[in-house]
Amino acid sequence: MKLFLLLSFSAHLLLGAYGFTDETDRQALLEFKSQVSEGKRDVLSSWNNSFPLCNWKWVTCGRKHKRVTHLNLGGLQLGGIVSPSIGNVSFLISLDLSDNAFGGIIPREVGNLFRLEHLYMAFNSLEGGIPATLSNCSRLLNLDLYSNPLRQGVPSELGSLTKLVILDLGRNNLKGKLPRSLGNLTSLKSLGFTDNNIEGEVPDELARLSQMVGLGLSMNKFFGVFPPAIYNLSALEDLFLFGSGFSGSLKPDFGNLLPNIRELNLGENYLVGAIPTTLSNISTLQKFGINKNMMTGGIYPNFGKVPSLQYLDLSENPLGSYTFGDLEFIDSLTNCTHLQLLSVGYTRLGGALPTSIANMSTELISLNLIGNHFFGSIPQDIGNLIGLQRLQLGKNMLTGPLPTSLGKLLRLGLLSLYSNRMSGEIPSFIGNLTQLEILYLSNNSFEGIVPPSLGKCSHMLDLRIGYNKLNGTIPKEIMQIPTLVNLSMEGNSLSGSLPSDIGSLQNLVKLSLENNKFSGHLPQTLGNCLAMEQLFLQGNSFDGAIPNIRGLMGVRRVDLSNNDLSGSIPEYFANFSKLEYLNLSINNFTGKVPSKGNFQNSTIVFVFGNKNLCGGIKDLKLKPCLAQEPPVETKHSSHLKKVAILVSIGIALLLLLVIASMVLCWFRKRRKNQQTNNLVPSKLEIFHEKISYGDLRNATNGFSSSNMVGSGSFGTVFKALLPTESKIVAVKVLNMQRRGAMKSFMAECESLKDTRHRNLVKLLTACASTDFQGNEFRALIYEYLPNGSVDMWLHPEEVEEIRRPPRTLTLLERLNIVIDVASVLDYLHVHCHEPIAHCDLKPSNVLLDDDLTAHVSDFGLARLLLKFDKESFLNQLSSAGVRGTIGYAAPEYGMGGQPSIHGDVYSFGVLLLEMFTGKRPTDELFGGNLTLHSYTKLALPEKVFEIADKAILHIGLRVGFRTAECLTLVLEVGLRCCEEYPTNRLATSEVAKELISIRERFFKTRRTPRR
Structure with missing residues (x-):
C-alpha cells in the first residue's frame, strides 16, 4: 500500500513538473x-x-486525465485573433x-499540438500563409482551411502529414505551385x-494517392x-x-482507369480529341460536363449504358459533322x-x-439542342417528356407545325424555337402552358x-414572335x-391600332412592332x-401627333420613322438623359426642331x-425658320410701348433691391460659415488627424475623375493616399450646393463619432474648411x-x-x-x-473589404433616436428630397412616418431578398401589385x-434539397423583415440569430473539397 501511494505521489510530481495539469489548459x-x-x-x-474547466461551454475533456481534448467554437461569430496560447492545450x-x-x-x-487529429479553420479572415509547423501535428486526419485570405504558397512540409484524410485549402488566394511532397x-x-x-503543372507524385475519393482543382x-497522375x-x-x-486529350481508356467516378466536370478548358468511349464503363457516373472545350469525333451511343446518368453537358464543342449519323446517341439515352x-x-x-427523343426520361428537366443543323419536324410525341421545364430548339432548320402534344408540357417555363422554318398557326394550346x-x-x-389565349400565360416575361407571316390585330x-418585359412582334403583317391598354404593361422594357401595317393615333397611355x-x-402607318410620353x-x-x-417635335426629348438614338425621319412633322439637350x-x-421642318443645329441641314414680320406701330401700340418702358424701369429697381438683399444675406452666411468652421472640429474631437482642403486636393490629383470611386445624393467619393497616412483612404466630398448637404455632414459625424463595430465603415477624420x-x-475621410x-x-x-x-458571390458569402x-x-x-436609425440601408451602402x-x-440620413426632432427631420428630408431610397425605404416613410429601427429592418429585408434573388426592388419585372416581396413569397x-x-446556382454547387431548404429559410427571414406593419417585423437580434443558425446548420459540417 505504501509503495502504491509513493508511486502515485511520484507520478503526480512528474505530471506537475512537465506541465501536464488542467491548470495549464485553464490558463491557456x-x-x-x-x-x-x-x-x-x-x-x-x-x-x-467560477466553473470547473470541464464544465465550460464548448469544451470537452478526456475521461482519464480531465484534460481538454475537444474545443468546438465553430459558427459562434467570434472575432479577434487566435492566441498562440492555444498551443499549450496539449491534449x-x-x-x-x-x-x-x-x-x-x-x-x-x-504545431505544438502533437495529438491533434482534426483542425477546422474554414470561413475566417486568417492571413499570413499556412505555417510549416503544422507538419508537427503528425496525427492530423482533417485539415480544413477553406476560404481564408492566406495567400502565399503551399508549404512542402505538409507532405509529412501521412495520416491526413481530408485536406481542403480552397479559396485562399494561394499562389505558386503544388508541392510534390503532397504525393506522400x-x-x-x-x-x-x-x-x-x-x-504550373499538377505533379506526377499525386499518382501515389491511390485512396483519393474527391479531387477539386x-x-x-x-x-x-x-x-497524367489523375x-x-x-x-x-x-x-x-x-x-x-x-x-x-483524354486517354481512350479513361473509363477503365477511373471506374468509380460519380461527378466529372471538365468544362471550360482547352481539351481536344474524342470523348473516350470507355466512359460508358463507369456504371456509377451521374454527372458529366465537358462543355466549352474543343472536343471532336462525334457523340457515341455508349452513354446509354450508364443507367445512373443524370446530367450530360457536351455543349459548345465541334463534335458533329452536320450529318445523319450524328444523332445515333439519342436512341441509347x-x-x-x-x-x-x-x-x-x-x-x-x-x-x-429521331422520334426516340420523345422516349427519353420523364425526369428530363432541360433539353438543349440549340444552334445545330437539325431538320424535319419536331417529333409528335415530344409531350411525353412531361417533366420538361426548358426546351431549346432554336437556330436549326426544323419545319412543319408545332406538335399538339407540346400542350402537355405544363411545367414548361422556356420554349425556344426561333430561327427555324416552322409553319402553320401558333396554336391556341400554348395558352395552357401557364408556367411559360x-x-x-x-x-x-x-x-x-x-x-388571344397567350394572355393566360400570366407569368410571361419575354414574348418574341417577330419576323413571321402573322396578321390580324394585337x-x-x-x-x-x-409581368411582360419584352414584347417583340416586328416584321409581320399585323394591322389595326396599338391598343390603349398598352399602358397597363408597366414592366415593359422593350416594345418592337416595327415593319407591320399598324395605323391610327398612338395612344396617350403609352406614356x-x-x-x-x-x-x-x-x-x-401611325398618324397624328406624338402623345405625351415625357414620363419615359x-x-x-426610340424609332418612329x-x-x-405629324405636328411638332416634342421638346421633352431633349431632356431624356439616357437617350442614345432618336429617329423621327420620313414623317410629316412641321415647325422648328428643338436645338437644346439631345438635339x-x-x-x-x-x-x-420631314419637308416642313426647319431650324435645329447646322448638322441637321434643315432650312432656317422664317422670322415673323414686325407689326406696324399704331397710336395704341405706342402707348403700350411707353407703359412697357415704365414697367421695365420698375422691375429693374425691384431687381436692384433684391440683389442688395442677397449680398447682405451672403455676408451673414459667410460669417455663419466661419463660425461653423470653428464649431465642427469640436464635434470631431475624437478624430486623430485634422486635414486641410489643399491636402485633400493634392491627394486626389485635383479631385480627378480617375480617382473617383463613387457618388451619392450629397457628394462624390475619391480614392486618395494622404501624406499623413501610410494607406489608401476614401474621401467623401460633400456637394455644398445641394440642400441638406451640411445636415448630412453633421449627421454622419454625430452618428459615427462614438460608434465602434467591426462591420461599420471607419470614419478616420473630417475636413471643415474653404x-x-x-x-x-466639407469632406469626410474613411478607411x-x-x-x-x-x-x-x-x-x-x-x-x-x-x-x-x-x-x-457564393451562397455562403452572401449569407x-x-x-x-x-449584426x-x-x-x-x-x-x-x-439608438441610431440608419434610414438609407441598401446594397450600394454596404462595402466589402479584402476578405468580403x-x-x-x-x-447621411441617420438619426439619433433619443434626440429625435420630428420637425427638423422632416425639414432635412424635404431638403434632401428623399426619405431613404425608393424600393428600400419602409412604406410608412412614404406616409410621413418617423424614422425608426423598424424602418431599418424593412430596408434590411429588401436588401436580403435582393442578395439571394439578384433582383432589385425597382426591377422592370415589378409593378402594380407585384413587388420583390410578393414575387418571393409566391x-x-x-x-x-x-x-x-x-449566379448562386453555378455548376460548382451541389444544387439539391439542402440548397433549396437553405435558400427558402433565408428568404423567409427577409419576408418577415418586410412585413407591411412595422411592429410585425423581426427584431435585428432575432434576424442575426436565425441567420447564424441557418449558416451553422447548412455549412458547419461541410468538409468535402469545394469545387
Missing part, C-alpha cells in the same frame, strides 16, 4: 479568450474561475474555429484546391496537358477540373431513366430529330393571328400580362409604360424626310475598402469593365454578408451609446430555384 484558454471578440453574445461567459484532439471572423495569422504554436499523403481521400492562383492557373487515382468519385486551363439535363447546343450536329415565362418563335413562317389579352427603354414603331425618362432608343406622324447631337437624332475660391468645403459595394457584386453588368468583381449587416444593425439599434467582410456606410418553397439568383 483564458489567454485565448482574452484575444477573442465576442460582440454582445458573450458566448464564452462560462470561461472563468487537444479536435480544434474547430470555423465559420467565425478570426483575423491575424494562424499561430505557429498550433497516401491516406488522403479528399483534396481541395479550388479557386486559388495555383499555377477548378478555377486555378494550371497549364499543360490533362494531368489516371492512377482509381478510387476517385468526384473530379472537378473546370476552368483550370488544361489542354491535350432512352436507357438513362434518371436523366435530368441534356445539353448538346452548338455541337455541329445534323440530321432529322419565355417564348421565342421569331424568324419562322408562322401565319394566322396571334392567339389581342387585348396580351395587354393584361402584368404610362415608365420602365420603357426601347420603343420601335417604325415602318407602319429611362428610354434609350417611316410613319405618317445638339446629330449622331443620335435623325429627322430627315476651397481656394473661398467657398464652403478605404477595396472590394467596393455589394451592389457592384450583385449587378456587375452595370459596372465598368475595369471595376467589375472577378467572380460572383455571411447579411449576417454582418444584421451591425443590432448594435446601432440596441447596443450603441444611443461587410461594412455599413453612408450615415415562389416559396416549391419554386425557390426559379427566383434564386442564377
